[in-house]
Amino acid sequence: MTPLRKTGLWLGVAAFLVVTGWQAITTGAITGLLGFSGFAVVGAVILSSRPRNGVGWHLYGIGLLWTTSTILTVHGGLSDLGEAGTAVATGPAWAEAVVSGLAWPGWVLLPAIGLLFPTGRVESRVGRAIAWQLIVFAVLAGVATTVSSAPLPQTSRVNPLAVPALDAVGELVVGVPGTLWFLALIIGIVADLALRWRRASDLSRLQYRWLVFGLTVAIVAISLSGLWNAVQPGELWVEIWSGLSVLSINLIPISIGIAVTRHGLYEIGRVVSRTVSYAIVTALVVGVYAAVVTSVAALLPELTTVGVALATLTAAALSLPALRAVQRRVDRRFDREHVDAEAVVDDFGQRLRTGVDPSRASHDLALAVERTLQPATLGLWIAGGSR
Structure with missing residues (x-):
C-alpha cells in the first residue's frame, strides 16, 4: 500500500476516534468509542499490510459506517437527556431518520464477517447466495426505515423523508417476515462457517478458533451484563461490569486480526477451550441459582433469605464438578491437540511402568516427543552412544 493510501486509512481511524470521543463527551454515549474502536483500528492494521484483504475492508467498513452514523x-x-430517559434532539429530523436507516446495514455487517473469514473471500456457493441476500436485505431494510412514515423512533417526531407509498414494503422487510428472513440468513452463515471449519487445514482451524474465542467472550460478557442490570440495576459493580462488557466487543475484531495475520496461534486451542468451558458452566450455575431463588420465593415467600442461602450453596457445590465434566468434553472439540498429547504421554508412561525394554525405550521416547511437541529436528543423547 502506498504511503498516501495508508495515511488515508489512518485518517479514517482518527475521524472515528474524534467523532465518537466528542459524542461521549457531549452526550455520555460511550458505546461507539469503547465498543467499536477495535473494528476501525484492526481493519486499518490488516489493510496496511494486506491492502486487498476482504476481512480488513469489512472491519474498516464497520468503523466507517459507525463514524457516519455518529456524525449524523x-x-x-x-441525546438521552430528556425527561424519564426519553431522547431529545436539537438538530434536523432528517438526520435522525438517516441514522435509523443506517442501523440495519450495521446489524447486517456484523454477522456477515463469518462469510469472509479467514481468507477475505466468500468461498462457497451457499455463502455467495447468502451474501447477495444480505446485501438486498440491508438495502431494503435501511431504505424502508429511512422513508417510513411512522414517528421517528427516538424522539417521535414526524419523519420529513417519509414516503407513505413504501410503508407496505417496509412492514414486510422490517417486520416479522423480514426478521425471520434475517435470522434464517444468520443461521445459514453459522452453518457455512461450521462446514468450512470442518474441512479446513490445521492452520485454518486455529484461525477459526480465534473467531470463536472473541465471539464467546463478547457474547458471555454482554449477556451477563444484561442479566445483572435486570437483577441489580444501579449497583456500582454492575455499572463497572457493563463498561467492561462494552469493551469486550473489541475482542471480536482483535481475535479476527490475530487470526488473519497468523500470529500467536500456538495456544489458541487451550484459550478457546477454557473460555467455552467457563462460559457454559457460568450459564449453568447462574441458571441454577436463579431457578432455586425463584422456586423458594414462590413456594415459601416468607423464607427468601433461606432461598438465597440455599441457592448459593447449590451453585457453589455444582460449579467444580460441572466444570470438570464440561472441560473434558469441550477439550475434545476445541483443544484436541492437547488431549491427544496427553494420551500419548500417558501411553508412554504406562509402557515404562509395566516393563522397560532398553532397546525400544529410546525409540518410544523419541516417538512421544515427536507426536506431542512436533519439533522440526530431534536429537537424543544416550550415555555410551549418540543418536
Whole structure:
C-alpha cells in the first residue's frame, strides 16, 4: 500500500476516534468509542499490510459506517437527556431518520464477517447466495426505515423523508417476515462457517478458533451484563461490569486480526477451550441459582433469605464438578491437540511402568516427543552412544 493510501486509512481511524470521543463527551454515549474502536483500528492494521484483504475492508467498513452514523447523530443533536430517559434532539429530523436507516446495514455487517473469514473471500456457493441476500436485505431494510412514515423512533417526531407509498414494503422487510428472513440468513452463515471449519487445514482451524474465542467472550460478557442490570440495576459493580462488557466487543475484531495475520496461534486451542468451558458452566450455575431463588420465593415467600442461602450453596457445590465434566468434553472439540498429547504421554508412561525394554525405550521416547511437541529436528543423547 502506498504511503498516501495508508495515511488515508489512518485518517479514517482518527475521524472515528474524534467523532465518537466528542459524542461521549457531549452526550455520555460511550458505546461507539469503547465498543467499536477495535473494528476501525484492526481493519486499518490488516489493510496496511494486506491492502486487498476482504476481512480488513469489512472491519474498516464497520468503523466507517459507525463514524457516519455518529456524525449524523451529533449533527441531529440527539441525546438521552430528556425527561424519564426519553431522547431529545436539537438538530434536523432528517438526520435522525438517516441514522435509523443506517442501523440495519450495521446489524447486517456484523454477522456477515463469518462469510469472509479467514481468507477475505466468500468461498462457497451457499455463502455467495447468502451474501447477495444480505446485501438486498440491508438495502431494503435501511431504505424502508429511512422513508417510513411512522414517528421517528427516538424522539417521535414526524419523519420529513417519509414516503407513505413504501410503508407496505417496509412492514414486510422490517417486520416479522423480514426478521425471520434475517435470522434464517444468520443461521445459514453459522452453518457455512461450521462446514468450512470442518474441512479446513490445521492452520485454518486455529484461525477459526480465534473467531470463536472473541465471539464467546463478547457474547458471555454482554449477556451477563444484561442479566445483572435486570437483577441489580444501579449497583456500582454492575455499572463497572457493563463498561467492561462494552469493551469486550473489541475482542471480536482483535481475535479476527490475530487470526488473519497468523500470529500467536500456538495456544489458541487451550484459550478457546477454557473460555467455552467457563462460559457454559457460568450459564449453568447462574441458571441454577436463579431457578432455586425463584422456586423458594414462590413456594415459601416468607423464607427468601433461606432461598438465597440455599441457592448459593447449590451453585457453589455444582460449579467444580460441572466444570470438570464440561472441560473434558469441550477439550475434545476445541483443544484436541492437547488431549491427544496427553494420551500419548500417558501411553508412554504406562509402557515404562509395566516393563522397560532398553532397546525400544529410546525409540518410544523419541516417538512421544515427536507426536506431542512436533519439533522440526530431534536429537537424543544416550550415555555410551549418540543418536
